[in-house]
Amino acid sequence: MSFGDILDTRDPATVLNPYEIYRELRSHRDLVWSDRLNLWLAPTHETANATLRNKNLGRIYQAQEPSDEWEIFNRLHSDSILDSEPPKHTRLRSLIQKAFTPGRISALEPNIIEICEQLLAGAAAKIKAEGRFDLLADFAEPLPVLVIADLLGVPRDKANDLRRWSQDIVKMYEYGRTRAQELAAAQSGAEFSVYISQLAAQRKIEPKPDLITALVEVEEQGEKLNEHELIAMCVLLLNAGHEASVNGFGNGMVAMFGHTSQLDLMKKAPREYAKTALEEMMRFDSPLHMFERTATSQTLIGNTTVEVGQKVVSMLGSANRDDEVFADADTFDITRELNPHIAFGAGIHFCIGAPLARLEMQNSLPMLFEKFPNLTLVGEPVQRPTFVLRGWESIPATA
Numbered sequence: 223m224s225f226g227d228i229l230d231t232r233d234p235a236t237v238l239n240p241y242e243i244y245r246e247l248r249s250h251r252d253l254v255w256s257d258r259l260n261l262w263l264a265p266t267h268e269t270a271n272a273t274l275r276n277k278n279l280g281r282i283y284q285a286q287e288p289s290d291e292w293e294i295f296n297r298l299h300s301d302s303i304l305d306s307e308p309p310k311h312t313r314l315r316s317l318i319q320k321a322f323t324p325g326r327i328s329a330l331e332p333n334i335i336e337i338c339e340q341l342l343a344g345a346a347a348k349i350k351a352e353g354r355f356d357l358l359a360d361f362a363e364p365l366p367v368l369v370i371a372d373l374l375g376v377p378r379d380k381a382n383d384l385r386r387w388s389q390d391i392v393k394m395y396e397y398g399r400t401r402a403q404e405l406a407a408a409q410s411g412a413e414f415s416v417y418i419s420q421l422a423a424q425r426k427i428e429p430k431p432d433l434i435t436a437l438v439e440v441e442e443q444g445e446k447l448n449e450h451e452l453i454a455m456c457v458l459l460l461n462a463g464h465e466a467s468v469n470g471f472g473n474g475m476v477a478m479f480g481h482t483s484q485l486d487l488m489k490k491a492p493r494e495y496a497k498t499a500l501e502e503m504m505r506f507d508s509p510l511h512m513f514e515r516t517a518t519s520q521t522l523i524g525n526t527t528v529e530v531g532q533k534v535v536s537m538l539g540s541a542n543r544d545d546e547v548f549a550d551a552d553t554f555d556i557t558r559e560l561n562p563h564i565a566f567g568a569g570i571h572f573c574i575g576a577p578l579a580r581l582e583m584q585n586s587l588p589m590l591f592e593k594f595p596n597l598t599l600v601g602e603p604v605q606r607p608t609f610v611l612r613g614w615e616s617i618p619a620t621a
Protein backbone atom coordinates (compact mmCIF):
# COMPACT_ATOMS: atom_id res chain seq x y z
CA MET A 223 0.00 0.00 0.00
CA SER A 224 1.49 3.37 -0.99
CA PHE A 225 0.41 6.94 -0.25
CA GLY A 226 -0.49 7.43 -3.93
CA ASP A 227 -3.14 4.70 -3.60
CA ILE A 228 -5.51 7.30 -2.15
CA LEU A 229 -6.13 8.06 -5.81
CA ASP A 230 -8.48 5.42 -7.22
CA THR A 231 -9.36 6.47 -10.75
CA ARG A 232 -12.19 3.91 -10.86
CA ASP A 233 -13.95 5.12 -7.72
CA PRO A 234 -17.16 6.91 -8.85
CA ALA A 235 -16.86 9.47 -6.01
CA THR A 236 -13.34 10.35 -7.18
CA VAL A 237 -14.48 10.60 -10.79
CA LEU A 238 -17.21 12.96 -9.62
CA ASN A 239 -14.80 15.14 -7.65
CA PRO A 240 -11.09 14.31 -7.55
CA TYR A 241 -10.02 17.68 -6.14
CA GLU A 242 -9.90 16.81 -2.41
CA ILE A 243 -7.65 13.85 -3.16
CA TYR A 244 -5.52 15.98 -5.45
CA ARG A 245 -5.03 18.45 -2.58
CA GLU A 246 -3.79 15.64 -0.33
CA LEU A 247 -1.47 14.35 -3.03
CA ARG A 248 -0.01 17.84 -3.50
CA SER A 249 0.71 18.20 0.22
CA HIS A 250 4.03 16.32 -0.26
CA ARG A 251 5.16 18.89 -2.86
CA ASP A 252 6.96 16.11 -4.72
CA LEU A 253 6.30 13.01 -6.82
CA VAL A 254 4.10 10.44 -5.08
CA TRP A 255 4.33 6.70 -5.79
CA SER A 256 1.14 4.76 -6.60
CA ASP A 257 1.22 0.95 -6.18
CA ARG A 258 -2.29 0.86 -7.59
CA LEU A 259 -1.23 2.39 -10.95
CA ASN A 260 2.41 1.26 -10.70
CA LEU A 261 3.77 4.71 -11.51
CA TRP A 262 4.81 8.07 -10.07
CA LEU A 263 2.12 10.74 -9.77
CA ALA A 264 3.22 14.34 -10.44
CA PRO A 265 0.40 16.33 -8.80
CA THR A 266 1.87 19.82 -8.20
CA HIS A 267 2.16 22.49 -10.88
CA GLU A 268 5.96 22.31 -10.63
CA THR A 269 6.28 18.51 -10.90
CA ALA A 270 3.54 18.13 -13.56
CA ASN A 271 5.16 20.86 -15.67
CA ALA A 272 8.68 19.45 -15.13
CA THR A 273 7.46 15.98 -16.18
CA LEU A 274 6.19 17.30 -19.52
CA ARG A 275 9.41 19.25 -20.14
CA ASN A 276 11.94 16.59 -19.06
CA LYS A 277 13.94 15.26 -22.01
CA ASN A 278 14.62 11.94 -20.27
CA LEU A 279 10.91 11.20 -20.06
CA GLY A 280 9.42 10.00 -23.33
CA ARG A 281 5.83 9.89 -24.45
CA ILE A 282 5.86 6.21 -25.27
CA TYR A 283 2.26 5.04 -25.26
CA GLN A 284 2.08 1.27 -25.07
CA ALA A 285 -0.33 0.40 -27.83
CA GLN A 286 -1.50 -3.22 -27.97
CA GLU A 287 0.79 -6.25 -28.44
CA PRO A 288 1.57 -6.70 -32.16
CA SER A 289 -1.14 -8.80 -33.85
CA ASP A 290 -3.30 -8.64 -36.97
CA GLU A 291 -6.22 -7.42 -34.88
CA TRP A 292 -4.25 -4.42 -33.61
CA GLU A 293 -2.07 -3.64 -36.61
CA ILE A 294 -3.92 -0.54 -37.81
CA PHE A 295 -4.60 0.73 -34.31
CA ASN A 296 -0.94 0.37 -33.35
CA ARG A 297 0.14 2.21 -36.49
CA LEU A 298 -2.12 5.14 -35.61
CA HIS A 299 0.05 5.52 -32.51
CA SER A 300 3.51 4.52 -33.68
CA ASP A 301 3.19 6.95 -36.57
CA SER A 302 1.55 9.73 -34.59
CA ILE A 303 3.24 12.96 -33.55
CA LEU A 304 1.81 12.61 -30.05
CA ASP A 305 3.50 9.27 -29.48
CA SER A 306 6.82 9.94 -31.13
CA GLU A 307 10.02 11.39 -29.75
CA PRO A 308 12.77 13.47 -31.39
CA PRO A 309 14.06 13.32 -34.07
CA LYS A 310 10.84 11.84 -35.55
CA HIS A 311 8.68 14.14 -33.42
CA THR A 312 10.66 17.22 -34.53
CA ARG A 313 10.17 16.29 -38.20
CA LEU A 314 6.41 15.61 -37.82
CA ARG A 315 5.86 18.73 -35.72
CA SER A 316 7.60 21.01 -38.20
CA LEU A 317 5.61 19.48 -41.08
CA ILE A 318 2.25 19.92 -39.38
CA GLN A 319 3.18 23.44 -38.37
CA LYS A 320 3.85 24.27 -42.02
CA ALA A 321 0.32 23.17 -42.92
CA PHE A 322 -1.43 24.24 -39.69
CA THR A 323 -0.47 27.93 -39.94
CA PRO A 324 -1.87 30.88 -37.92
CA GLY A 325 -3.37 32.14 -41.24
CA ARG A 326 -5.21 28.85 -41.79
CA ILE A 327 -6.56 28.98 -38.22
CA SER A 328 -7.76 32.58 -38.33
CA ALA A 329 -9.34 31.95 -41.75
CA LEU A 330 -11.65 29.50 -39.92
CA GLU A 331 -13.31 32.23 -37.84
CA PRO A 332 -16.18 32.80 -40.34
CA ASN A 333 -16.80 29.01 -40.41
CA ILE A 334 -16.89 28.95 -36.59
CA ILE A 335 -19.39 31.82 -36.53
CA GLU A 336 -21.59 30.22 -39.21
CA ILE A 337 -21.58 26.83 -37.46
CA CYS A 338 -22.42 28.47 -34.10
CA GLU A 339 -25.30 30.38 -35.69
CA GLN A 340 -26.74 27.20 -37.18
CA LEU A 341 -26.38 25.21 -33.98
CA LEU A 342 -27.87 27.98 -31.86
CA ALA A 343 -30.83 28.29 -34.25
CA GLY A 344 -31.35 24.53 -33.85
CA ALA A 345 -31.12 24.87 -30.05
CA ALA A 346 -33.69 27.70 -30.09
CA ALA A 347 -36.06 25.54 -32.16
CA LYS A 348 -35.62 22.70 -29.68
CA ILE A 349 -36.38 24.97 -26.74
CA LYS A 350 -39.56 26.08 -28.54
CA ALA A 351 -40.63 22.50 -29.26
CA GLU A 352 -39.45 20.67 -26.12
CA GLY A 353 -38.72 23.41 -23.59
CA ARG A 354 -35.03 22.47 -23.38
CA PHE A 355 -31.89 21.59 -25.31
CA ASP A 356 -28.67 19.80 -24.49
CA LEU A 357 -25.73 22.17 -24.25
CA LEU A 358 -23.43 19.30 -25.18
CA ALA A 359 -25.26 17.25 -27.83
CA ASP A 360 -26.79 20.30 -29.53
CA PHE A 361 -23.90 22.77 -29.27
CA ALA A 362 -20.56 21.91 -27.66
CA GLU A 363 -20.17 18.48 -29.31
CA PRO A 364 -20.98 19.23 -32.94
CA LEU A 365 -19.14 22.58 -33.01
CA PRO A 366 -15.50 21.38 -32.81
CA VAL A 367 -16.20 18.30 -34.95
CA LEU A 368 -17.64 20.46 -37.72
CA VAL A 369 -14.80 22.99 -37.41
CA ILE A 370 -12.09 20.35 -37.57
CA ALA A 371 -13.93 18.70 -40.48
CA ASP A 372 -13.91 22.05 -42.35
CA LEU A 373 -10.22 22.51 -41.57
CA LEU A 374 -9.23 19.09 -42.84
CA GLY A 375 -11.67 19.03 -45.73
CA VAL A 376 -13.90 16.21 -44.45
CA PRO A 377 -17.55 16.70 -45.54
CA ARG A 378 -19.70 17.99 -42.67
CA ASP A 379 -22.23 15.16 -43.10
CA LYS A 380 -19.50 12.78 -41.94
CA ALA A 381 -19.50 14.41 -38.47
CA ASN A 382 -21.44 11.60 -36.77
CA ASP A 383 -18.99 8.94 -37.94
CA LEU A 384 -16.05 11.08 -36.88
CA ARG A 385 -17.49 11.50 -33.43
CA ARG A 386 -18.19 7.78 -33.01
CA TRP A 387 -14.76 6.69 -34.27
CA SER A 388 -12.99 9.16 -32.09
CA GLN A 389 -15.02 8.33 -28.97
CA ASP A 390 -14.27 4.62 -29.43
CA ILE A 391 -10.54 5.24 -29.89
CA VAL A 392 -10.07 7.50 -26.87
CA LYS A 393 -11.58 4.87 -24.53
CA MET A 394 -8.20 3.12 -24.92
CA TYR A 395 -6.54 5.87 -22.90
CA GLU A 396 -8.59 5.14 -19.76
CA TYR A 397 -7.45 2.88 -16.93
CA GLY A 398 -9.55 -0.30 -16.50
CA ARG A 399 -11.17 -0.51 -19.96
CA THR A 400 -13.20 -3.55 -21.03
CA ARG A 401 -12.53 -6.02 -23.86
CA ALA A 402 -15.64 -4.77 -25.67
CA GLN A 403 -14.24 -1.23 -25.54
CA GLU A 404 -10.90 -2.46 -26.90
CA LEU A 405 -12.58 -4.23 -29.81
CA ALA A 406 -14.66 -1.16 -30.63
CA ALA A 407 -11.46 0.95 -30.58
CA ALA A 408 -9.68 -1.44 -32.98
CA GLN A 409 -12.67 -1.50 -35.32
CA SER A 410 -13.13 2.27 -35.29
CA GLY A 411 -9.38 2.85 -35.75
CA ALA A 412 -9.51 0.67 -38.86
CA GLU A 413 -12.64 2.33 -40.31
CA PHE A 414 -11.24 5.79 -39.61
CA SER A 415 -7.91 4.93 -41.31
CA VAL A 416 -9.57 3.54 -44.42
CA TYR A 417 -11.73 6.64 -44.70
CA ILE A 418 -8.80 9.07 -44.40
CA SER A 419 -6.70 7.06 -46.80
CA GLN A 420 -9.49 7.20 -49.43
CA LEU A 421 -9.89 10.94 -48.91
CA ALA A 422 -6.13 11.52 -49.24
CA ALA A 423 -6.11 9.47 -52.47
CA GLN A 424 -8.92 11.67 -53.85
CA ARG A 425 -7.02 14.86 -52.94
CA LYS A 426 -3.94 13.64 -54.80
CA ILE A 427 -6.06 13.58 -57.97
CA GLU A 428 -8.14 16.64 -57.17
CA PRO A 429 -6.43 19.06 -54.72
CA LYS A 430 -8.62 21.39 -52.62
CA PRO A 431 -7.76 24.32 -50.35
CA ASP A 432 -7.85 22.15 -47.22
CA LEU A 433 -5.43 20.70 -44.68
CA ILE A 434 -5.57 17.15 -46.06
CA THR A 435 -4.42 18.47 -49.45
CA ALA A 436 -1.66 20.49 -47.72
CA LEU A 437 -0.51 17.32 -45.94
CA VAL A 438 -0.70 15.25 -49.13
CA GLU A 439 1.47 17.86 -50.84
CA VAL A 440 3.95 17.66 -47.99
CA GLU A 441 3.89 13.88 -48.39
CA GLU A 442 4.59 14.17 -52.09
CA GLN A 443 7.65 16.36 -51.54
CA GLY A 444 9.88 13.35 -50.97
CA GLU A 445 10.09 11.03 -47.98
CA LYS A 446 9.09 13.60 -45.41
CA LEU A 447 5.62 12.42 -44.41
CA ASN A 448 4.70 8.89 -45.44
CA GLU A 449 1.15 7.69 -46.00
CA HIS A 450 0.85 6.03 -42.58
CA GLU A 451 2.05 9.20 -40.88
CA LEU A 452 -0.41 11.27 -42.88
CA ILE A 453 -3.30 9.04 -41.78
CA ALA A 454 -2.14 9.03 -38.16
CA MET A 455 -1.84 12.83 -38.24
CA CYS A 456 -5.38 13.34 -39.61
CA VAL A 457 -6.89 10.86 -37.15
CA LEU A 458 -5.07 12.53 -34.27
CA LEU A 459 -6.17 16.00 -35.40
CA LEU A 460 -9.76 14.84 -35.63
CA ASN A 461 -9.63 13.15 -32.21
CA ALA A 462 -7.52 15.66 -30.33
CA GLY A 463 -9.24 18.43 -32.21
CA HIS A 464 -12.59 17.86 -30.62
CA GLU A 465 -12.61 15.51 -27.59
CA ALA A 466 -10.83 17.97 -25.31
CA SER A 467 -12.70 20.95 -26.76
CA VAL A 468 -16.11 19.36 -26.04
CA ASN A 469 -15.11 18.51 -22.49
CA GLY A 470 -13.38 21.82 -21.84
CA PHE A 471 -16.52 23.68 -22.87
CA GLY A 472 -18.87 21.36 -20.95
CA ASN A 473 -16.79 21.32 -17.74
CA GLY A 474 -16.46 25.08 -17.85
CA MET A 475 -20.19 25.60 -18.37
CA VAL A 476 -21.09 23.30 -15.46
CA ALA A 477 -18.64 25.29 -13.31
CA MET A 478 -20.29 28.50 -14.54
CA PHE A 479 -23.80 27.26 -13.64
CA GLY A 480 -22.47 26.33 -10.19
CA HIS A 481 -21.16 29.86 -9.57
CA THR A 482 -24.05 32.26 -10.08
CA SER A 483 -21.96 35.42 -9.58
CA GLN A 484 -19.73 34.34 -12.51
CA LEU A 485 -22.73 33.30 -14.61
CA ASP A 486 -24.28 36.73 -14.04
CA LEU A 487 -21.04 38.49 -15.05
CA MET A 488 -20.87 36.44 -18.22
CA LYS A 489 -24.51 37.19 -19.04
CA LYS A 490 -23.91 40.90 -18.48
CA ALA A 491 -20.84 41.27 -20.74
CA PRO A 492 -20.07 38.04 -22.63
CA ARG A 493 -17.66 39.64 -25.14
CA GLU A 494 -15.75 41.45 -22.40
CA TYR A 495 -15.13 38.31 -20.33
CA ALA A 496 -14.84 35.66 -23.04
CA LYS A 497 -11.02 35.56 -23.14
CA THR A 498 -10.36 35.32 -19.41
CA ALA A 499 -13.43 33.10 -18.92
CA LEU A 500 -12.24 30.50 -21.39
CA GLU A 501 -8.82 30.26 -19.71
CA GLU A 502 -10.52 29.86 -16.34
CA MET A 503 -12.82 27.16 -17.77
CA MET A 504 -9.71 25.29 -18.97
CA ARG A 505 -7.99 25.68 -15.60
CA PHE A 506 -10.78 25.11 -13.09
CA ASP A 507 -12.00 21.73 -14.38
CA SER A 508 -9.51 20.75 -17.08
CA PRO A 509 -10.69 18.33 -19.77
CA LEU A 510 -7.51 16.19 -19.72
CA HIS A 511 -6.31 15.06 -16.31
CA MET A 512 -3.38 12.74 -16.87
CA PHE A 513 -0.59 12.31 -19.41
CA GLU A 514 1.98 9.56 -18.95
CA ARG A 515 5.68 9.63 -19.69
CA THR A 516 8.26 6.81 -19.39
CA ALA A 517 11.87 7.33 -18.26
CA THR A 518 14.34 6.55 -21.04
CA SER A 519 17.28 7.39 -18.68
CA GLN A 520 17.45 7.91 -14.95
CA THR A 521 16.23 11.41 -14.11
CA LEU A 522 15.25 13.72 -11.27
CA ILE A 523 11.80 15.29 -10.89
CA GLY A 524 11.38 17.41 -7.77
CA ASN A 525 13.45 15.53 -5.19
CA THR A 526 12.64 12.09 -6.60
CA THR A 527 14.88 9.94 -8.76
CA VAL A 528 12.92 8.22 -11.53
CA GLU A 529 14.54 5.01 -12.75
CA VAL A 530 14.71 3.87 -16.40
CA GLY A 531 11.43 2.27 -17.46
CA GLN A 532 9.40 3.83 -14.64
CA LYS A 533 6.35 5.85 -15.57
CA VAL A 534 5.44 9.32 -14.35
CA VAL A 535 2.01 10.80 -14.88
CA SER A 536 1.63 14.56 -15.24
CA MET A 537 -1.58 15.44 -13.40
CA LEU A 538 -2.75 18.48 -15.34
CA GLY A 539 -6.07 18.74 -13.49
CA SER A 540 -4.34 18.76 -10.11
CA ALA A 541 -1.55 21.12 -11.22
CA ASN A 542 -4.18 23.64 -12.30
CA ARG A 543 -5.59 23.75 -8.75
CA ASP A 544 -2.21 24.26 -7.06
CA ASP A 545 -2.62 27.15 -4.63
CA GLU A 546 1.11 27.82 -4.64
CA VAL A 547 0.61 29.05 -8.21
CA PHE A 548 -3.01 30.23 -8.41
CA ALA A 549 -4.52 32.66 -5.92
CA ASP A 550 -7.68 31.05 -4.43
CA ALA A 551 -7.13 28.06 -6.70
CA ASP A 552 -10.48 26.46 -5.81
CA THR A 553 -12.40 29.63 -6.70
CA PHE A 554 -13.89 29.85 -10.20
CA ASP A 555 -13.12 33.41 -11.29
CA ILE A 556 -13.75 34.32 -14.92
CA THR A 557 -11.88 37.62 -14.48
CA ARG A 558 -8.63 35.90 -13.38
CA GLU A 559 -5.78 37.70 -15.14
CA LEU A 560 -2.75 35.68 -14.04
CA ASN A 561 -3.59 32.16 -15.19
CA PRO A 562 -0.54 30.04 -16.12
CA HIS A 563 -2.57 26.81 -16.36
CA ILE A 564 -1.14 23.80 -18.18
CA ALA A 565 -4.41 22.43 -19.58
CA PHE A 566 -2.81 22.53 -23.06
CA GLY A 567 0.32 20.77 -21.82
CA ALA A 568 3.92 22.02 -21.91
CA GLY A 569 7.24 21.21 -23.56
CA ILE A 570 7.70 19.68 -27.01
CA HIS A 571 4.20 18.14 -27.18
CA PHE A 572 2.44 21.41 -26.24
CA CYS A 573 -0.97 21.38 -27.92
CA ILE A 574 -0.76 22.39 -31.58
CA GLY A 575 -4.49 23.10 -31.61
CA ALA A 576 -4.52 25.53 -28.65
CA PRO A 577 -4.98 28.62 -30.89
CA LEU A 578 -7.91 26.90 -32.65
CA ALA A 579 -9.51 25.76 -29.38
CA ARG A 580 -9.20 29.31 -28.04
CA LEU A 581 -10.62 30.86 -31.22
CA GLU A 582 -13.61 28.52 -31.04
CA MET A 583 -14.38 29.44 -27.45
CA GLN A 584 -13.78 33.16 -27.97
CA ASN A 585 -16.61 33.03 -30.49
CA SER A 586 -18.88 30.30 -29.16
CA LEU A 587 -19.10 31.57 -25.57
CA PRO A 588 -20.34 35.11 -26.33
CA MET A 589 -22.57 33.84 -29.15
CA LEU A 590 -24.22 31.38 -26.75
CA PHE A 591 -24.88 34.06 -24.11
CA GLU A 592 -26.04 36.64 -26.65
CA LYS A 593 -28.51 34.20 -28.15
CA PHE A 594 -29.73 32.99 -24.74
CA PRO A 595 -29.32 35.80 -22.17
CA ASN A 596 -31.43 33.78 -19.72
CA LEU A 597 -29.50 30.56 -20.14
CA THR A 598 -30.07 28.23 -17.20
CA LEU A 599 -29.82 24.56 -16.24
CA VAL A 600 -33.04 22.58 -16.42
CA GLY A 601 -32.01 19.32 -14.76
CA GLU A 602 -28.92 17.59 -13.43
CA PRO A 603 -25.97 17.31 -15.83
CA VAL A 604 -24.92 13.68 -16.35
CA GLN A 605 -21.23 12.99 -15.89
CA ARG A 606 -19.13 10.67 -18.03
CA PRO A 607 -17.66 7.77 -16.05
CA THR A 608 -14.14 8.45 -17.37
CA PHE A 609 -11.18 9.81 -15.43
CA VAL A 610 -8.38 10.74 -17.85
CA LEU A 611 -10.72 12.53 -20.25
CA ARG A 612 -12.95 14.36 -17.82
CA GLY A 613 -16.31 15.51 -19.06
CA TRP A 614 -20.10 15.41 -19.10
CA GLU A 615 -22.48 13.25 -21.06
CA SER A 616 -25.31 15.77 -21.16
CA ILE A 617 -26.07 19.25 -19.81
CA PRO A 618 -29.81 19.98 -20.08
CA ALA A 619 -30.45 23.70 -20.40
CA THR A 620 -33.13 26.18 -21.32
CA ALA A 621 -33.49 29.91 -21.86
Ligand code: HEM
Pocket residue numbers: 274281303304305315370458459462463464466467468470509510513564565566567568570571572573574575576578579
Ligand atom coordinates in the same frame (compact mmCIF):
# COMPACT_ATOMS: atom_id res chain seq x y z
C1 HEM B 1 -9.69 22.52 -25.14
C2 HEM B 1 -9.09 21.96 -26.11
C3 HEM B 1 -7.77 21.21 -26.04
C4 HEM B 1 -7.03 20.82 -24.97
C5 HEM B 1 -7.31 21.03 -23.49
C6 HEM B 1 -5.86 20.14 -25.49
C7 HEM B 1 -4.84 19.62 -24.72
C8 HEM B 1 -3.68 19.03 -25.20
C9 HEM B 1 -2.59 18.54 -24.37
C10 HEM B 1 -2.57 18.57 -22.86
C11 HEM B 1 -1.63 18.06 -25.21
C12 HEM B 1 -0.28 17.49 -24.81
C13 HEM B 1 -0.28 16.00 -24.59
C14 HEM B 1 1.03 15.49 -24.04
O1 HEM B 1 1.88 16.28 -23.60
O2 HEM B 1 1.24 14.27 -24.02
C15 HEM B 1 -2.12 18.23 -26.56
C16 HEM B 1 -1.43 17.85 -27.70
C17 HEM B 1 -1.94 17.95 -28.97
N1 HEM B 1 -3.12 18.57 -29.33
FE1 HEM B 1 -4.47 19.42 -28.12
N2 HEM B 1 -5.94 20.12 -26.85
C18 HEM B 1 -7.09 20.77 -27.24
C19 HEM B 1 -7.52 21.01 -28.53
C20 HEM B 1 -6.84 20.62 -29.65
C21 HEM B 1 -7.24 20.92 -31.01
C22 HEM B 1 -8.45 21.77 -31.39
C23 HEM B 1 -6.33 20.30 -31.83
C24 HEM B 1 -6.24 20.25 -33.33
C25 HEM B 1 -7.03 20.77 -34.17
C26 HEM B 1 -5.35 19.65 -31.00
C27 HEM B 1 -4.27 18.95 -31.47
C28 HEM B 1 -3.25 18.45 -30.69
C29 HEM B 1 -2.09 17.76 -31.23
C30 HEM B 1 -1.83 17.43 -32.71
C31 HEM B 1 -1.26 17.44 -30.14
C32 HEM B 1 0.06 16.68 -30.19
C33 HEM B 1 1.22 17.65 -30.24
C34 HEM B 1 2.57 16.97 -30.20
O3 HEM B 1 2.65 15.80 -29.85
O4 HEM B 1 3.56 17.64 -30.52
N3 HEM B 1 -5.68 19.86 -29.68
N4 HEM B 1 -3.37 18.83 -26.53
